[in-house]
Amino acid sequence: MTSLRAHSPGPAGSQWHSLGDHLVPAQWRDLLVGEMALRLCYSALVDADSLDTSAHFQGLSGPRVRPGADFEHLYTVFEQRRRDELAGRGGTPVGSLRERVYADCLEAAERERGVFRLGAPTGAGKTLASGGFALRHAEKHGLRRVIVAVPFPTITEQNAAVYRRLLDQDGADQVVLEHHSQVDFDDPGAGRWARLAAENWDAPFVVTTFVRLFESLFARKPSAMR
Template identity: 35%
Template sequence: MDFISHTVEGSTDVQLLREHLINAKNLAEDYGTDIDIPKVTGLAALLHDLGKYRVAFQEYIQNGVGHHGSVDHSSFGAYFIHQFINEHSQAESEKDRLYLTWFGEIIENAIMSHHNSLGLKDFVDAHVNSPFLKRLNKVEEDPELKDELQRVIQRFFQEVMGEKEISDYFDQAYKEFSLLIDKCFSQDKRTLLSNLFFIETYVYSCVLDADRTDTATFSLDQPVKRYDYSAVFEDYYQKLNRQLAGMNSEKEINQLRSAMSDECDDFAEKRDGIYQLSIPTGGGKTLAGMRYGLKRSILSHKKHIFGVLPFITIIEQNARVYRETFNGDPLDNQNILEFHSNVAQELRSNKEKDDLLDLAEDSWNSPITVTTMVQFLNCIFASGTTNRRRFHNLCNSVIILDEVQKVPVKCLSLFNKAIN
């Protein structure tokens, strides 16, 4: 029997479940390298659709038995991890027992919530209940589900990854997680709880993006969009320098702009950190800030540059400047994503570009993204899978926050915590 993950409406094409799980694992591993936990994110993605090995799901997807969402497939991977930790992991120290608990809960929640419209499940809600534990314990209270879980796991072992192989993979993932938590402890124990939140959000984001990206590329019959970020940033950096060199240096204002831009270029050689750039209106802040971003990205191998602004009118203006400077055309959006509620429709000239632009908007994987403060905060804190899918791409990036004083006061504490 062929176990199917996805079909295409109006077509006989199918994606086998084994292929989808392996593809998602590989994508999530790639995403997870940004904070050195590729096996953690890979493990969560590998098991996210384990429940599609249920007979009921196969009857639904192959024969149309039932309706969309009627078969729970997103919980079984979480049940598997929970059972695996209980049966296979030998935690000798109190530290290991604590780390294993956190490790399991983070992966389990990412898996069981990957179709949850509200996002990750609360470990403790306002009524002092635990939606997370309620979902996780569901299988413990149902003997039939327990038996079915074992059958599902055996199909996974036969088709995707053997028991010894998954055990080794689990050990590698846990080692990565332990090193990351040790690092968090060594920096400041007081921030551990918020760091765990961001680690969980990161793993969740990687699973969401890996799942959605592989599904979309199968449905659209297109390969995963790969960027050579270093080459793009080097090309844009050279173009910007050539443009600046061609400015009329006889004008005093241009001399001042050039001097401030050169300072930004020099400053890019400093280590990563949080810095403030103060340039008066008319001083060329848009391109000076981008010059810093491009050079810093080249020197420290960043994958993305984000320009975050408070007002749509400024975003439209800045994005137009970037497109004209780097692509030679104010409407050429190659490598540059302008993301807000009023994105100009003239950027979408045909169906193929629509599809590619939709993928870029969903994942924020473009080398340069220009967006609003609202959208930036949404991808960190807002509910829903669409927002959180983008979160992991904020890591290993240069983030240029223009008019940062415009952050709403009620959001300031969360904003500072995220940036720090």
């Protein structure tokens, strides 16, 4: 990055001093961090330009963005519906294990932000446990959205169906956006909301694939970077 210099008169005459160290945050000087920072800035610029253009052609006074999600409410809805679904299954050893995993995840959600790992076998209820963790963690720390990334489209579709069942509400704004290569946004059933939300993940709860997530971070096309 080019160092910026400014002219500053002093007692002994004109002096030049570098302003680069003051303009560039220390953590940005790492090449990988600096690249990501530039990508984030570029993403914000592309998104702002698209929103301004859309507002202009719709005759709006300014860009229209989705209001912030009420994660306290979403967590309450999620928890109530989860309990309703499990109520008729009866107590089993596997059910007890799933409840323990779920409770541990909720406890972890109260901690400070960071990297968490959930090591649990197939059938231990990781989909519900990780969803509960994410919603509670977002509520506690005032986060704007939850993004769930899954390895394969088939599993992504299954997870998205579970989260829609527990979070989406009839007659209210949609909550869960499913975004991957198998989603046909031209299908009338997808709805206009999903098509627009997929442009910049303007949804409280996004379910996507690892491929799509990595493209949003490292792609070179404006649409993917947005």
